[in-house]
Amino acid sequence: MTDGATCEEVRELAPELALGATSGEERARALAHLSRCAECRRVVDDLARVTDEVLLLAPQREPPPGFEGRVLSRWRAQRPARGRRRAIAAAVAAALVAAGGAWGGTLAATKLDRQIGGYYREILGRVNGKYFSAAPLRTEGDRQVGSVFMYEGKPSWIFVVVRKGAVPGMREVVLVPRRGAAVHLATMHIGREGATWGTQISSGVLGTLAAVRLVDRGGGTMLEAVVRDRS
Amino acid sequence: MASAIPHGEEGVSTVWAVSDEALLAGLASGDPDAVAAFVRRFQRRVYGLAFAILGDTSAAEDVAQETFARAWRHAPAFDPRRGSVAAWVLAIARNLAIDTARMRGARPTDPAELPELLTPDPEPGPDERAIAGDDVGRLREALAALPADQRRALVLAAFYGRTAREISEADGIPLGTVKTRIRAAMLKLRSALEVEDDGRRDV
Numbered sequence: 001m002t003d004g005a006t007c008e009e010v011r012e013l014a015p016e017l018a019l020g021a022t023s024g025e026e027r028a029r030a031l032a033h034l035s036r037c038a039e040c041r042r043v044v045d046d047l048a049r050v051t052d053e054v055l056l057l058a059p060q061r062e063p064p065p066g067f068e069g070r071v072l073s074r075w076r077a078q079r080p081a082r083g084r085r086r087a088i089a090a091a092v093a094a095a096l097v098a099a100g101g102a103w104g105g106t107l108a109a110t111k112l113d114r115q116i117g118g119y120y121r122e123i124l125g126r127v128n129g130k131y132f133s134a135a136p137l138r139t140e141g142d143r144q145v146g147s148v149f150m151y152e153g154k155p156s157w158i159f160v161v162v163r164k165g166a167v168p169g170m171r172e173v174v175l176v177p178r179r180g181a182a183v184h185l186a187t188m189h190i191g192r193e194g195a196t197w198g199t200q201i202s203s204g205v206l207g208t209l210a211a212v213r214l215v216d217r218g219g220g221t222m223l224e225a226v227v228r229d230r231s
Numbered sequence: 232m233a234s235a236i237p238h239g240e241e242g243v244s245t246v247w248a249v250s251d252e253a254l255l256a257g258l259a260s261g262d263p264d265a266v267a268a269f270v271r272r273f274q275r276r277v278y279g280l281a282f283a284i285l286g287d288t289s290a291a292e293d294v295a296q297e298t299f300a301r302a303w304r305h306a307p308a309f310d311p312r313r314g315s316v317a318a319w320v321l322a323i324a325r326n327l328a329i330d331t332a333r334m335r336g337a338r339p340t341d342p343a344e345l346p347e348l349l350t351p352d353p354e355p356g357p358d359e360r361a362i363a364g365d366d367v368g369r370l371r372e373a374l375a376a377l378p379a380d381q382r383r384a385l386v387l388a389a390f391y392g393r394t395a396r397e398i399s400e401a402d403g404i405p406l407g408t409v410k411t412r413i414r415a416a417m418l419k420l421r422s423a424l425e426v427e428d429d430g431r432r433d434v
């Protein structure tokens with residue numbers, strides 16, 4: 001068995017690991033250790049943050065004329081179909097203002113993109129929360145078919161967006177905490193165009209989550225979004 | 232600065248009131264206005280970093296474009312607890328720029344360019360404080376305060392992706408010395424960031 005690096009060796013190497021300045025061999029030995037040692041991972045992550053922030057010191061520079069237009073053209077060329085975009089945008093806006101109780105089902109979006117976009121921006125601008133995140137929703141084959149959005153504030157909310165292309169059917173939305181039993185939250189129906197679902201949720205729950213799953217009636221996990229550990 | 236003012240009837244205040252994280256979430260859900268605002272907010276930093284590494288306007292633009300393309304593809308996977316949105320986007324730009332540099336053959340390092348990284352940004356955008364915060368100011372001071380050897384090693388590693396061995400061989404310095412300089416520099420910079428840090432990002 002190859003001897004792995006010790007904590008002491010990894011701590012000493014940590015600044016270089018965080019910068020990516022190690023040799024391949026050093027990195028491999030360190031990673032083997034890091035996969036087993038949370039404390040050393042914390043040390044390296046801490047220094048990785050320094051690397052990230054250092055990049056912010058680079059001088060800003062105006063891109064060539066027309067840059068922004070070219071980037072947006074490229075984005076438009078690969079954006080999803082109109083109907084689904086409306087459904088997603090409407091779902092985002094609606095979930096943000098959900099004042100209480102759950103709503104479900106596929107939204108029939110009737111508003112124009114611009115109206116929804118403006119409303120959405122306004123809501124986000126007024127929001128006074130602490131934490132907004134998204135986690136990709138993947139099949140067992142690791143294909144992303146949607147996202148889970150989580151917002152911690154007053155109120156907190158969670159919503160699930162499943163794209164067209166996911167296997168249709170009835171699914172149970174299950175919250176999987178890091179400790180304790182999974183909680184069935186609701187049942188949603190995924191149609192041929194996908195689906196959206198969201199609910200307000202008690203403050204503090206989001207912080208305990210390990211994953212959100214969409215489970216079929218037989219209890220098999222169809223889709224999963226892994227929530228990053230906050231500890 | 233024309234590029235800092237978003238077009239449309241919404242006006243400046245609404246867009247700039249939206250946090251980076253919320254804008255990124257908008258990107259993830261495909262909101263076209265969020266995409267445009269995101270590009271406007273970060274384009275000078277992204278292009279600036281790419282240009283600093285590559286020194287070539289068209290290569291830098293290619294990298295900057297590809298950076299935004301990756302940003303909207305990977306937006307759903309962003310974790311705000313791991314760092315800021317700005318740092319995330321710049322890390323993408325940095326890796327793309329380094330890959331491009333390696334493919335084109337190593338660009339000769341020019342020590343005279345490094346001090347440029349120390350001067351305050353001559354044209355801070357209206358978002359400078361919003362994106363950078365006080366951390367960046369402290370970091371800039373800490374970098375300026377480093378001995379020149381440590382600063383050079385750190386910049387070569389952080390911006391140009393050089394390994395300790397590559398720096399040692401290019402500059403004719405013992406590997407151990409380079410490692411010591413990198414470590415010392417990083418630890419000093421980390422202390423500079425430790426002040427008033429509760430590890431959390433506010434929306």
